[in-house]
Every structure is written in C-alpha cells, then in structure tokens.
Amino acid sequence: MKDLKNAGKFYAHYLKPYWIEFLITTILVGISTWAIVVAPTxxxxxIEELATYVQQWMNPATRAQATFTTFNHTLAIFVLLYIIDATSILISSLLLSKISGYSTGTMRVGLFRKMQRMKVNYFDSHSDGDILSRFTSDLDNIFNAMNQALIEIFLSGAQFIGIIWMMFTQNATLAWITMASTPVAIGLSAFVMHQASVSVDRQQDDIGRLNGYINEQITGQKMLITNGLQQESVAGFQPYNAAVRKSNLRGQIWSGILNPLLMGLSLLNTAIVIFAGSWLALNGSLSQGAALALVVVFVNYA
Structure with missing residues (x-):
C-alpha cells in the first residue's frame, strides 16, 4: 500500500501540469460514451422502421403510405453518433499520447537530476546495469503503459458507468443477468494481475543484474582478451541470461493468460445475454428492435 501511495504521488507530480488536457480528454470520453451507448437505440x-416500411409496401392497401423518410432520418442519426464517437476517441488518444511523451521526458530529466544528487554509497551498492535500467527499460515501460493504458482506462471507466446506467434504465432483469459473471471476472483479473506484477518485478531485477554484468564485462574487455578469459566470461553470463529467460517467460505467461480467460467469460456471457434478450422479445416483453438494441448494449458490457 505504501508503494502504491508513493507511485500515486510520483505520477501526480509529473501529470499535474497537463490537467487541461486531462479535462478535455474527460469531456471527449464522456461524449464518446454517450454516443456509443445511445447509438444502439x-x-x-x-430496424423497426425498416420492418414497418416493408410491411406497408407488401400490402397493396398501404403501399402508397410506405416511405423511407423516417428510416433515413434515424439511420443518419445512428451514423452521426458513431462519427462523433470515432472523432472523440481520436482526439482524446492524441492528447493522451502527448501527455505520455512529454511527462516521461520530464521524468527522465528528473531521474537524471536526482542521480546527480545521490551519495557515493548508492553507486557502490547498485550495479551500473541496475542504474541504467532505470533510464531505459523502466521509463520505456512507463511510457508504453501510459501510452496504451491511459486511453483504455478513460474509455473503459466511462463506458462501464454509461452502459450500466443504460442497462438498468432500459431493462433491470436483463441487466442483472448480464452482470452475473462480473464477480468471477474481477476475481480472476485480480489474481492474474497480481501474479503478472510479481513476475514483471522479478524480470526487471534480473534484467538489471544482467545489464550490470554486461557493463562490467565490456569495461574490462581488453583485460579479458589479454588474459584469455573469454570462456569464463561467457560461463558467467549464462546464469544471468537464464534467470532473465525464466522470469521473462513467467511474465509473458501471466500477462498473456488474462485476455483468453476474460474472452472466454465474455463469450459465455454474450450467449446468455442473447438468449435472455431473445426470450424477452419472443414473449412480448420487448419489441424486436428494442431487444436488439439492448442486446448490443449489453454485449458491449459483456
């Protein structure tokens, strides 16, 4: 918990100057969520208006009344909503990419300045590779995580709230059916993410030790060659490389297993939602068009 608190302070310090961009992004994500939730309606x-048109056109008595005007108007609004959604996501993604790039650049400068203030015993107790990994792999991981995860966090959070609100306002029964598997998904996600976090931390430590060994060998390369110690150097490299390989494999396994698990739960939940929505439509609780719209919204949640 203490590490999480310190990490929060660290990110807050470097992200605070970009509060205007975050505000604009929040507004755009809200607009995108509204559009994506309303569009299925x-x-x-x-679909209902198209079905009405076909019925009127098939009946000679009402064929003269058949018109595409209402259908075209509804379809235009539907397309416009998706255009608004795509535009909002594009602009917010660009803003968050700017935040990620500029903030990690500032982090790198701050880290370098702090290194200049460190005492000699810090450098004695940390290998060169470990220190270098702070500037390379650690900051690269932060940049990649921010660049890829920030927009997902904003979108997923907003859409989660918007879709839940939409579900319960339209049909509470179908909403509860849709959310039945949510506790299982949350539990699995928490377990897998914990294991992945432990594996990634171990991987970073192993990479730091490997980089330190490589740096030491490069520094003394001339001495190794003149004394014929190349094979001993390679032999010393093997354990560090094996440790990185094992920790990297473990991290990749835990990182890659989450998506298939959640995808399987999502497919199962989707089947349940479609079945329940079809049952409600066939029993007259919902019109076919409304049932289809709700199923689309609920599947987005699943």
Missing part, C-alpha cells in the same frame, strides 16, 4: 428504431 437508434439502430433498433431503424
């Missing part, structure tokens, strides 16, 4: 209306 218009899709359902468009």
């Amino acid at each position: 218009y899709m359902g209306r468009a």
Whole structure:
C-alpha cells in the first residue's frame, strides 16, 4: 500500500501540469460514451422502421403510405453518433499520447537530476546495469503503459458507468443477468494481475543484474582478451541470461493468460445475454428492435 501511495504521488507530480488536457480528454470520453451507448437505440428504431416500411409496401392497401423518410432520418442519426464517437476517441488518444511523451521526458530529466544528487554509497551498492535500467527499460515501460493504458482506462471507466446506467434504465432483469459473471471476472483479473506484477518485478531485477554484468564485462574487455578469459566470461553470463529467460517467460505467461480467460467469460456471457434478450422479445416483453438494441448494449458490457 505504501508503494502504491508513493507511485500515486510520483505520477501526480509529473501529470499535474497537463490537467487541461486531462479535462478535455474527460469531456471527449464522456461524449464518446454517450454516443456509443445511445447509438444502439437508434439502430433498433431503424430496424423497426425498416420492418414497418416493408410491411406497408407488401400490402397493396398501404403501399402508397410506405416511405423511407423516417428510416433515413434515424439511420443518419445512428451514423452521426458513431462519427462523433470515432472523432472523440481520436482526439482524446492524441492528447493522451502527448501527455505520455512529454511527462516521461520530464521524468527522465528528473531521474537524471536526482542521480546527480545521490551519495557515493548508492553507486557502490547498485550495479551500473541496475542504474541504467532505470533510464531505459523502466521509463520505456512507463511510457508504453501510459501510452496504451491511459486511453483504455478513460474509455473503459466511462463506458462501464454509461452502459450500466443504460442497462438498468432500459431493462433491470436483463441487466442483472448480464452482470452475473462480473464477480468471477474481477476475481480472476485480480489474481492474474497480481501474479503478472510479481513476475514483471522479478524480470526487471534480473534484467538489471544482467545489464550490470554486461557493463562490467565490456569495461574490462581488453583485460579479458589479454588474459584469455573469454570462456569464463561467457560461463558467467549464462546464469544471468537464464534467470532473465525464466522470469521473462513467467511474465509473458501471466500477462498473456488474462485476455483468453476474460474472452472466454465474455463469450459465455454474450450467449446468455442473447438468449435472455431473445426470450424477452419472443414473449412480448420487448419489441424486436428494442431487444436488439439492448442486446448490443449489453454485449458491449459483456
């Protein structure tokens, strides 16, 4: 918990100057969420209006009344909502990419300045490779995580709230059915993410030790060659390399297993939602268009 608190202070310090960009991004994500939640409703209306048009056109008595005007209007709104969604996501992604790039650059400068203030015993107790990894792999990981995860955090959080609100306002029964597997998904995610975090931390430590050994060998390369110690150097390299390989494999396994697990749960939940929505439509609780719109929204949650 203490590490999490310190990490929060660290990121808050470097991200605070970009509060305007975060505010704009929040507004854009809200607009995107509104569009993506409302759009299926218009899709359902468009399907109902198209079905009405076909019925009127097939009946000679009402064929003269058949018109595409209402359908075209609803379809135009539906398309416009998705354009708004795509535009909002594009602009917010660009803003968050800017934040990631500039903030990690500032972090790198701050880290270098702090290194200049460190005492000699710090450098005696840490290998060169470990120190170098702070500037390379650690900051690269921070940049990649921020660049890829920030927009996902914003979008997923906003859409989660928006879709839940939409589900319960439209049909509470189907909403509870959809959310039945949520506790299982949260539990699995927490367990896998913990294991992945432990593996990644171990991997970073092993990489730091490997970099330190490589740096030491490069520094003394001339002495190794003149004394014929190349084979001993290679033999000393093997344990460090093996440790990195093992920790990297473990990290990749735990990082890669989460998506298939959640995908399987999502597919199962999708099947349940489609079945429940179809049952409600066939029993007359919902119109077919409304049922289709709700199923689309609920599947987005699943």
